[in-house]
Amino acid sequence: MSSEKYIVGFSRELDFRPIEFLDLIPTRSCCLCNVVPKVTFILGCSHSLCELCYQNVLSGDRRCPLDEVDVDEDDTSKLSFKLKYLERQNVRCFNSKNGCDVVGTLEQVQLHFLDECTYHAVTCNRCKGSVLRRNIARHCATSCRKESVGESADESPPCGSVRGFEKTSCELITSVQEKLSSVETQINIHVEKIERILSSVLENQERIAADVGNTGNKVNEQARGQAEIGESLRCVAEVLGHVEVRTKNYSVGSGCTGDSVATNIEGVSENVQQVAETMIGMQQQTSAILNISKEIQEKLSPLLLRTGETTQFIYGDAATNERMPITRSTSETAGRLNVMYSALPSHHTEAFFHVRDFAKFKEGEAEEEWLYPIRVSRDIVLCGYSMKVEVIVDDKGYYGNERVASLYFKLCRSSTDSQLQWPFTIPFTCRFVHPTDSTKDILCNTVRPSGIMRMDSRCRKYSRPTSAANPKVLCKPTAVVTKLEKEGFISQDSLCVGIKLHQEMPF
Incomplete structure (x- = not known):
């Protein structure tokens, strides 16, 4: 959003000159005097002040002049603004009120203003009106017809209405850009989820295809083995049949009527019958196995067809994908996931946040908007309330000669806030979690909001x-980084922190 500010301490030529910034972060300027200093102080109520205004507040009643919230030096953070970041800011030409619409970086606009801009205004000696310098000769030649910068017929409509319209337009455009940025962020999140789902589907497809191939091979091998066994049994039955016939012929031909021959014939007949029954049973088992294999292939065919469509969708172009049924199914699934996500159970009372790449994090430079390195968790929902946990490592020397890790808690706005009880009164405890021994966890003091209120x-x-998030709460005590490392809190270059809500207790 465009705003007119005054920079201080950066340039002798530009200090205290009104400059209209297009997208300056609000915390870079003082909320009271509108200057953009080298250092701003961020109060616990999220308002930012320059050093002069901050010292005046501390020497006065120590309340924020804008919302009368008490100012606590422990909750106040110091934000530095380097010259290289200022030079990247987009600003309007200093003659924008005279009709110039040039926009660029601070250095570009300064060069344009000095060498190229044709919208410099001067004062007419006769009518004392403000007229563009390039039009002053024609203005004087036409008897000073009040052809000032704001009333010139061939330049622009009245300056006030134009600037008001321009300001409103910029605010609307900025609002739309913020909403588009939010939508883009949500889309990126869903795209990542869909990519993970599709990756999982592909892995399952490969696993299923491998299992199906192995199962089919095993079934075919077993079927071939059963067929070979059946063929062997039929050969055995034929051989035994011949033996039986020959035995009977031998008995008849030799006239033997002894019990031994009869017994042998009876035994052979029983063996033949048993072999025949075994063969029939094995044939039935083989048929059952073949039927099961057929059913498996029938059930897997639609799944293989769907996974094939998924593969085509992943590697196909956008025009082709729009005509595929999987596109509609994926969109419907994403919509259902959104509904399911908002309906997740809200009775959870504990959550954890992992700070990965801890070695790089603790030694890294501070983010542009913060004084110290900071990691912020995603939205955590406990008992229906949306919240975030922040981990900050202060600069060396801030607390003695050791780096210190601090935990912060803050409530966030969510779509279910209207269904919750406010103010938030549930006691909570933040802690540094030991990866192998819970008795070594470093517990912060339990915070009881009802007592504080x-x-x-x-x-x-x-x-x-009422905004994206409330002012954050420092959870004491903090932890020395070297102690965390020596006592084994850092596992696989990751630090785990947790937050737990308790049943409401009397203060």
Whole structure:
């Protein structure tokens, strides 16, 4: 959003010159005097002040002049603004009020203003009106017909209406851009989810295809083995049949009527019958196995067809994918996932956040908007309330000679806030989690919001969020980084922190 500010301490030529920034971050300027200093102080209520205004507040009643929230030096963070970041800011030409619409970086606009801009205004000696320098000769030649910068017929409509319209337009455009950015972020999140789902589907497809191939091979091998066994049994039956016939012929031909021959014939007949029954049973088992294999192939065919469509969808172009049924199915599934996500159970009371690449994080430079390195969790939903946990490592020397890791808690705005009880009164505890021994966990003091609200009814940290997030809460005590490393809290270059909500207890 465009805003007119005054930079201080950066340039002798530009200091205290009104400059209209297009997209300056609000915390870079003082909320009271509108200057953009080298250092701003971020109060616990999220308002930013320059050093002069901050010192005046501390020497006065120590309340924020904008919302009368108490100013606590422990909750105040210091934000530095380097010259290289200022030079990247987009600003309007200093003659924008005279009609110039040039936009560029601070250095580009300064060069344009000095060498190229044709919208410099001067004062007419006769009518004392403000006229563009390039039009002053024609203005004087036409008897000073009030052809000032704001009233020139061939330049622009009245300046006030144009600037008002332009300001409104910029605000609307900025609002739309913020909404588009939010939508783009949500789309990227869903795309990542879909990519993970599709990757899992592909892995399952490969696994299923391998299992189907192995199962089919095993079934075919077993069927071939059963067929070979059946053929062998038929040969055995034929041989035994011949033996039986020959035995009978031998008995008849030789006239033997002894019990031994009869017994042998009877035994052979029983063996033949048993072999025949075994063969029939094995043939039935083979048929059953073949039927089961057929059913498996029938059930797997649609799945293989779907996975084939999925593969075509992943590697196909956008025009082709739009005509595929899987596109509609994926969109419907994504919609259902969104509905399911908002309906997840809200009775959970504990969550964890892993700070990965901890070695790089603790030694890294501070983010552009923060004084120290910071990691922020995604939205955590406990008992229906949306919240975030922040881990900050302060600069060496801030607390003695050791780096210190601090945990912060803050409530976030969500779509279910209207269904919850406010202010937030559930006690909570943050802690540094030991990966193998829970008895070594470093517990912060339990925070009881209800007690804090009784002592300070104007505290906004636990009220229903009206912006993206409430002011954050420091959970004490903090932990020395070297202690965390020596006692084994860092596992696989990752630090785990947790937050737990407790049943409401009397303060």
